[in-house]
Amino acid sequence: MGSEAGAVEELIARNGGVAVIDGGLATQLEALGAVFNDPLWSALCLIRDPHLIKQVHLQYLEAGADILVTSSYQATIPGFLSRGMSLEEGELLLQRSVKLALEARDSFWKLAQQNEESNYNCALVAASIGSYGAYLADGSEYSGNYGPSVDLEKLKDFHRRRLQVLVDAGPDLLAFETIPNKLEAQAITELLDEENIQIPSWICFSSMDGEHLSSGEDFKDCLDILNTSEKVSIVGINCASPLIVENLIRQFKKLTKKLLAVYPNSGEVWDGRAKKWLQPECANEKRFDLLAKRWHECGASLIGGCCRTTPSTIRSISMLLKNKP
Ligand SMILES: [Zn+2]
Numbered sequence: 001m002g003s004e005a006g007a008v009e010e011l012i013a014r015n016g017g018v019a020v021i022d023g024g025l026a027t028q029l030e031a032l033g034a035v036f037n038d039p040l041w042s043a044l045c046l047i048r049d050p051h052l053i054k055q056v057h058l059q060y061l062e063a064g065a066d067i068l069v070t071s072s073y074q075a076t077i078p079g080f081l082s083r084g085m086s087l088e089e090g091e092l093l094l095q096r097s098v099k100l101a102l103e104a105r106d107s108f109w110k111l112a113q114q115n116e117e118s119n120y121n122c123a124l125v126a127a128s129i130g131s132y133g134a135y136l137a138d139g140s141e142y143s144g145n146y147g148p149s150v151d152l153e154k155l156k157d158f159h160r161r162r163l164q165v166l167v168d169a170g171p172d173l174l175a176f177e178t179i180p181n182k183l184e185a186q187a188i189t190e191l192l193d194e195e196n197i198q199i200p201s202w203i204c205f206s207s208m209d210g211e212h213l214s215s216g217e218d219f220k221d222c223l224d225i226l227n228t229s230e231k232v233s234i235v236g237i238n239c240a241s242p243l244i245v246e247n248l249i250r251q252f253k254k255l256t257k258k259l260l261a262v263y264p265n266s267g268e269v270w271d272g273r274a275k276k277w278l279q280p281e282c283a284n285e286k287r288f289d290l291l292a293k294r295w296h297e298c299g300a301s302l303i304g305g306c307c308r309t310t311p312s313t314i315r316s317i318s319m320l321l322k323n324k325p
Helices: 006-014 025-031 041-048 050-063 077-081 087-114 132-136 152-168 182-194 219-227 242-255 288-297 311-322
Strands: 067-069 124-130 173-179 201-205 232-238 259-263 269-271 276-278
Touching: 006 124, 006 259, 025 041, 025 050, 041 050, 041 087, 050 067, 050 087, 050 311, 067 087, 067 173, 077 087, 077 152, 087 124, 087 152, 124 152, 132 152, 132 173, 152 173, 152 182, 173 182, 173 232, 182 201, 182 219, 201 219, 201 259, 219 232, 219 242, 232 242, 242 259, 242 288, 288 311
Parallel strands: 067 124, 124 173, 173 201, 201 232, 232 259
Antiparallel strands: 269 276
């Protein structure tokens, strides 16, 4: 546990052992009418519709989220440069992602404090840093297959400038998301030290089988690396099926003492040929909020949703886990 994780620990203690992370950002942007059939994905909104991003942050706060994840998941400097933007413009967009979340948090909190009956916490803002695979936009964030040309230094170089810009914009923590392999976990861990980052980080992995990282590597080898870092305060899983999360929490509990975060997707699977989301088996029997209660009982202390989860998912888990409206 890093010494800087005080604000997160405080939040968890105040809620009786849990903090609620928000839900799918891209999903909710699409629900509000945004269209991003594009390699920049939801980062397009930073350019075209920043007001929608703020609106989604406010919707998640209203639903009870204690932690907002910013819109920088697929916002990268090489991605922006490849669209003809300058370095300066790209950096401004990254700053904007943090600013939008901080503004939403501050204005919501100001109103909440004026209402004596409100039960809200002052939310924390986690700057999202998607994996290298998310930038490639070729699905490799779910396979971990980056090819032979990608080594430790290349991954560090990819992450370095975005990390610096996001930290300078003043978020409360960093959220590395959908990390699919050990090499990238190691690159991030080393980079946090090299850059002397002073805010806490979470590193969340993707997993397809509920046993291994998406790459097929063992979590033990990966967590052995993360456990050596004071800068990584929280580890966990995001954008995996909710049906495999409990097994992963049990495994993580044996491998690390760090706080655990889980925010799986809805369990729907994208059928690229039919261009529609397929419902998971047993979707009805295993409702997300009941699963979330199990995840908490098994030892996860930060719980939320990823793709295809919405403010209504977050509202129900917030009510169930915090036992207050
Ligand atoms: Zn997701």
